[in-house]
Amino acid sequence: MAKINWFKYAAPATFYPLAGRLYPWFYxxxxxxxxxxxxxxxxxxxxxxxxxxxxRIIFIxxxxxxxxxxxxxxxxxxxxxxxxxxxxxxxxxxxxxxxTGALFTFLALWTGSMWGRPMWGTYWVWDxxxxxxxxxxxxxxxxxxxxxxxxxxxxxxxxxxVLALVGAINVPIIYFSVKWWxxxxxxxxxxxTKAPSMAAIMLWGMLVxxxxxxxxxxxxxxxRVQCVIAEREKRAAWLQELASEVS
Amino acid sequence: xxxxHVTTTADTTLELRGLACVRGERRLFAGLQATVVxxxxxxxxxxxxxxxxxxxxxxxxxxxxxxxxxxxxGEDSRRVREPFQRALVYLGHxxxxxxxxxxxxxxxxASALADEGLSxxxxxxxxxxxxxxxxxxLECKVLSAGQRRRVALARLLLTxxxxxxxxxxxxxxxxxxxxxxxxxxxRHLAAGGICLYTTHQAVDIPADKARDLFLGGRA
Amino acid sequence: xxxxxxxLRRDLLLVYRRRADAITVLVFxxxxxxxxxxxxxxxxxxxRPIGAGVVWVAALLSSLLSLQRLFxxxxxxxxxxxILLSPQPLPLxxxxxxxxxxxxxxxxxxxVAPLLGMQFGLTGDALLVLTGGVLLGTPILSLVxxxxxxLTLGLRGGNLLVALLILPLNIPVLILGAGAVDATQSGLxxxxxxxxxxxxxIATLLGTPFAVAAALRISxx
Numbered sequence: 161m162a163k164i165n166w167f168k169y170a171a172p173a174t175f176y177p178l179a180g181r182l183y184p185w186f187y188x189x190x191x192x193x194x195x196x197x198x199x200x201x202x203x204x205x206x207x208x209x210x211x212x213x214x215x216r217i218i219f220i221x222x223x224x225x226x227x228x229x230x231x232x233x234x235x236x237x238x239x240x241x242x243x244x245x246x247x248x249x250x251x252x253x254x255x256x257x258x259x260t261g262a263l264f265t266f267l268a269l270w271t272g273s274m275w276g277r278p279m280w281g282t283y284w285v286w287d288x289x290x291x292x293x294x295x296x297x298x299x300x301x302x303x304x305x306x307x308x309x310x311x312x313x314x315x316x317x318x319x320x321x322v323l324a325l326v327g328a329i330n331v332p333i334i335y336f337s338v339k340w341w342x343x344x345x346x347x348x349x350x351x352x353t354k355a356p357s358m359a360a361i362m363l364w365g366m367l368v369x370x371x372x373x374x375x376x377x378x379x380x381x382x383x384r385v386q387c388v389i390a391e392r393e394k395r396a397a398w399l400q401e402l403a404s405e406v407s
Numbered sequence: 408x409x410x411x412h413v414t415t416t417a418d419t420t421l422e423l424r425g426l427a428c429v430r431g432e433r434r435l436f437a438g439l440q441a442t443v444v445x446x447x448x449x450x451x452x453x454x455x456x457x458x459x460x461x462x463x464x465x466x467x468x469x470x471x472x473x474x475x476x477x478x479x480x481g482e483d484s485r486r487v488r489e490p491f492q493r494a495l496v497y498l499g500h501x502x503x504x505x506x507x508x509x510x511x512x513x514x515x516x517a518s519a520l521a522d523e524g525l526s527x528x529x530x531x532x533x534x535x536x537x538x539x540x541x542x543x544x545l546e547c548k549v550l551s552a553g554q555r556r557r558v559a560l561a562r563l564l565l566t567x568x569x570x571x572x573x574x575x576x577x578x579x580x581x582x583x584x585x586x587x588x589x590x591x592x593x594r595h596l597a598a599g600g601i602c603l604y605t606t607h608q609a610v611d612i613p614a615d616k617a618r619d620l621f622l623g624g625r626a
Numbered sequence: 627x628x629x630x631x632x633x634l635r636r637d638l639l640l641v642y643r644r645r646a647d648a649i650t651v652l653v654f655x656x657x658x659x660x661x662x663x664x665x666x667x668x669x670x671x672x673x674r675p676i677g678a679g680v681v682w683v684a685a686l687l688s689s690l691l692s693l694q695r696l697f698x699x700x701x702x703x704x705x706x707x708x709i710l711l712s713p714q715p716l717p718l719x720x721x722x723x724x725x726x727x728x729x730x731x732x733x734x735x736x737x738v739a740p741l742l743g744m745q746f747g748l749t750g751d752a753l754l755v756l757t758g759g760v761l762l763g764t765p766i767l768s769l770v771x772x773x774x775x776x777l778t779l780g781l782r783g784g785n786l787l788v789a790l791l792i793l794p795l796n797i798p799v800l801i802l803g804a805g806a807v808d809a810t811q812s813g814l815x816x817x818x819x820x821x822x823x824x825x826x827x828i829a830t831l832l833g834t835p836f837a838v839a840a841a842l843r844i845s846x847x
Contacts, residue, residue: 298794301790305790309781322773325837326773330795334795338797340801470846471847492712499704502704503703503707503708505640507640507644520708520719521712
């Protein structure tokens with residue numbers, strides 16, 4: 161079996177065309193999975209006997225919340241690798257992930273409050289998960305604001321790396337303290353963890369939607385990282401060669 | 408308060424190997440090669456924005472080169488960070504002088520930061536030698552720019568470090584102070600030290616071996 | 627004299643010579659706390675339960691207000707470069723500076739906190755726990771704040787940015803500190819909260835100086 165030199169793809173110059181070839185496929189997969197997932201969610205899954213039709217928003221809400229947390233870890237991982245090993249592509253990936261992570265966090269909050277209205281009669285409750293999700297949104301915004309404020313891209317990458325790592329270490333501490341605060345202050349009047357047992361088809365719907373969000377994230381991040389590379393290396397010779405080949 | 412002996416050994420060699428510096432998207436210089444040995448004076452020259460300050464900061468280890476290495480006594484200065492920093496004095500544009508402290512306190516604090524022991528008497532002597540004898544107990548905010556510069560430069564009279572990196576050391580100094588500083592650099596070189604400096608003024612520094620390093624394409 | 631002692635001494639001397647700055651922070655702290663009764667009403671049954679939370683939020687903001695001075699002055703006058711060039715470990719220098727910052731802001735806040743707590747009808751044990759909590763919590767605020775101050779050194783709008791970066795990270799301190807007082811008032815005892823706060827302090831003390839050191843090197847590159 162031929163040995164593939166994976167490190168080759170760690171150079172922006174080689175990664176750029178690869179990302180360009182890959183991302184349309186991921187968009188396509190996201191579309192297909194999204195149609196299947198939403199079909200299951202809206203037409204196949206049965207009406208919940210307690211929550212009626214309103215519960216169907218979990219097919220977006222729950223996968224979005226999963227993605228928002230997972231993407232923060234991935235972002236911190238890339239930023240950390242970029243900081244420690246000084247690999248530029250990793251830092252660029254972190255930069256590309258942040259807006260998508262923030263988007264999913266916002267989506268989770270939004271759908272959460274839309275779900276909350278019929279369930280609890282209010283758009284916002286200081287539930288531990290919603291509160292943590294809100295803080296996560298602040299962390300994403302902080303990361304993006306810091307990188308946006310720094311003109312020098314290399315300093316921006318490295319400063320963002322430190323911040324993402326500090327944030328990632330803090331996330332569990334924040335989560336547990338918020339959870340603790342919540343149990344002390346609110347008792348168990350509202351509890352998302354005790355959702356009624358789910359029908360298997362509901363779980364499938366959520367999983368398919370989660371996969372759809374995965375594919376969408378990969379597609380968006382790849383196309384965004386292409387932009388970052390192009391912007392960063394607009395003086396680089398290989399990009400101009402590529403441009404002259406195309407035209 | 409005489410110039411202390413600087414140990415002259417083969418270790419007093421600074422070598423710049425293929426240094427490149429990129430600021431933002433601008434390449435300031437690349438492929439910079441130079442070897443400076445003990446007793447040698449090197450004046451870094453170039454237009455405004457050619458990267459003179461960047462080069463000194465890069466050598467000091469404050470900034471990372473885009474490419475290349477700085478070797479001290481034949482070893483990568485980033486690997487031998489601590490001994491290198493013990494051999495180095497860097498004085499930048501800003502003199503590191505606190506308005507709210509008097510010259511003696513400033514000098515003592517600077518020496519302590521550099522991990523060099525310094526007695527109050529020695530500090531006062533050095534400041535007197537820089538012509539600040541009557542202002543030892545005044546807060547630095549009442550001093551003029553040139554006088555504050557002298558406070559910072561007084562450190563050079565007290566240190567035994569072999570590599571001096573001075574960014575525009577003659578700025579804001581009156582002719583008498585310029586001469587005084589030139590003399591101090593001369594003694595440092597005579598004792599086997601190295602001095603790299605930048606300046607826009609023509610200053611006569613007594614040195615056996617003096618060279619220019621041009622940045623920004625000119626020969 | 628070691629570099630740590632020298633730096634600590636120098637920073638404290640500077641604080642003393644610029645004591646108006648430190649006093650401004652205290653006045654700010656008192657004003658923010660005093661605004662709440664004006665905003666929500668003077669009903670003691672309303673004020674008592676929110677007292678600890680209000681004092682803590684105000685402490686968080688006051689600590690933020692003083693953060694810009696932590697490195698900015700040293701950055702502007704070139705001292706920070708000399709600190710980076712010191713042969714002594716940089717995290718040690720960071721600790722010295724943060725300790726000076728805490729002595730200048732954290733301890734005064736802890737001394738004033740019980741007075742402000744009394745305005746909200748807190749009494750006895752609750753005041754004691756509030757003061758102890760502020761004493762344990764403010765060093766964490768200074769340490770975490772130092773990371774933000776170092777990252778935003780010399781940036782446009784750095785002050786606002788520090789707030790954005792640091793406030794979310796300080797939420798656990800707020801929860802534990804204010805929660806300790808609540809727990810005392812409801813008769814549960816504050817040991818759990820205060821122990822967790824102390825654990826958090828130790829963890830922060832071990833970790834952040836390295837993060838600050840890295841951030842300073844990045845910001846000065």
